[in-house]
Amino acid sequence: MSGLFVQASEVTSMNAIEIKDLSYSYESGLPALKEINLSIKQGELVALVGQNGAGKTTMVKHLIGLIKANKDKISIFGQDVFGQRVSELAKRVGFVFQNPDHQIFHDTVEKEVAFGLINMGLPKAEISERVEKALHSVGLESQAGDYPQSLSRGQRQRVALASVLAMQTEIIILDEPTTGQDYHERLQIMELVNKLNQEGHTVVFITHDMALVANYAERVIVLCQGRIILDGPVREVLSQQAKLAQTLLEPPQITMLGSRLAPSSEVILTVDEMYTYLQKVQEGD
Numbered sequence: 229m230s231g232l233f234v235q236a237s238e239v240t241s242m243n244a245i246e247i248k249d250l251s252y253s254y255e256s257g258l259p260a261l262k263e264i265n266l267s268i269k270q271g272e273l274v275a276l277v278g279q280n281g282a283g284k285t286t287m288v289k290h291l292i293g294l295i296k297a298n299k300d301k302i303s304i305f306g307q308d309v310f311g312q313r314v315s316e317l318a319k320r321v322g323f324v325f326q327n328p329d330h331q332i333f334h335d336t337v338e339k340e341v342a343f344g345l346i347n348m349g350l351p352k353a354e355i356s357e358r359v360e361k362a363l364h365s366v367g368l369e370s371q372a373g374d375y376p377q378s379l380s381r382g383q384r385q386r387v388a389l390a391s392v393l394a395m396q397t398e399i400i401i402l403d404e405p406t407t408g409q410d411y412h413e414r415l416q417i418m419e420l421v422n423k424l425n426q427e428g429h430t431v432v433f434i435t436h437d438m439a440l441v442a443n444y445a446e447r448v449i450v451l452c453q454g455r456i457i458l459d460g461p462v463r464e465v466l467s468q469q470a471k472l473a474q475t476l477l478e479p480p481q482i483t484m485l486g487s488r489l490a491p492s493s494e495v496i497l498t499v500d501e502m503y504t505y506l507q508k509v510q511e512g513d
């Protein structure tokens with residue numbers, strides 16, 4: 229990995245992403261984003277949640293230049309994205325689309341993953357090394373020569389992820405990364421997301437799955453009808469059940485069960501935490 233990355237999920241004081249007073253309406257529609265203000269520090273692992281149509285994809289499209297932001301609205305590592313080309317932004321911000329077929333165009337998996345690297349003008353040996361490493365990370369090394377459209381949706385999603393990994397961008401954004409994956413693949417992808425963050429990447433993942441949020445994110449940003457209505461550490465946000473209900477999102481089952489069993493205790497996020505809580509109760513703590 230590049231020496232730019234900080235080690236072991238260290239969150240620095242540097243803003244990786246900064247959005248200032250961003251509003252946006254599509255030509256044909258109502259406002260999709262309203263007065264968004266947020267900053268994400270280098271090294272953070274953030275979940276972005278909200279019901280369908282809340283504005284999550286519109287927000288991240290601004291970060292990768294697919295929707296052009298006005299001047300002084302968005303900066304990436306202190307640099308205004310205004311006027312930056314998509315290809316320039318792609319070197320710092322990697323984006324894995326929700327639908328892998330929106331980003332897969334080549335006739336072999338290997339060529340697909342190499343594409344961005346060839347555009348960057350990297351030497352052949354480095355391209356081969358990065359492609360191999362990225363395919364290994366997503367468990368697709370034996371599919372390198374396959375036609376992507378012959379793979380399952382879950383595998384195609386991992387091809388798209390490998391293409392972004394190979395670029396070694398400082399920021400990685402994933403839109404619903406576990407869609408179409410079975411249980412083991414979901415675990416594998418989220419462990420990989422975690423590892424990337426540990427290696428120093430700033431990671432933002434969009435999801436509807438609050439169990440993923442509870443298990444993997446440090447911070448969660450909740451969008452509702454184009455506005456940020458909650459933003460903070462996962463435990464704090466999941467304790468705001470009434471506000472979350474506005475978004476039709478529910479805390480994970482284990483958290484709901486925990487709030488019934490132990491209404492006054494801390495918010496329970498995972499099965500392990502529930503187990504610890506029950507053990508304490510049994511011991512009469």
Ligand SMILES: Nc1ncnc2c1ncn2[C@@H]1O[C@H](COP(=O)(O)OP(=O)(O)OP(=O)(O)O)[C@@H](O)[C@H]1O
Pocket residue numbers: 254255256257259260278279280281282283284285286287
């Ligand atoms: N290309 C478009 N043209 C017009 N309106 C759009 C377009 N894309 C999104 N919208 C509208 O903008 C709003 C925000 O949509 P967006 O896709 O950003 O939400 P989302 O939170 O990502 O939803 P989902 O979870 O369904 O992907 C919605 O009202 C949506 O209908």
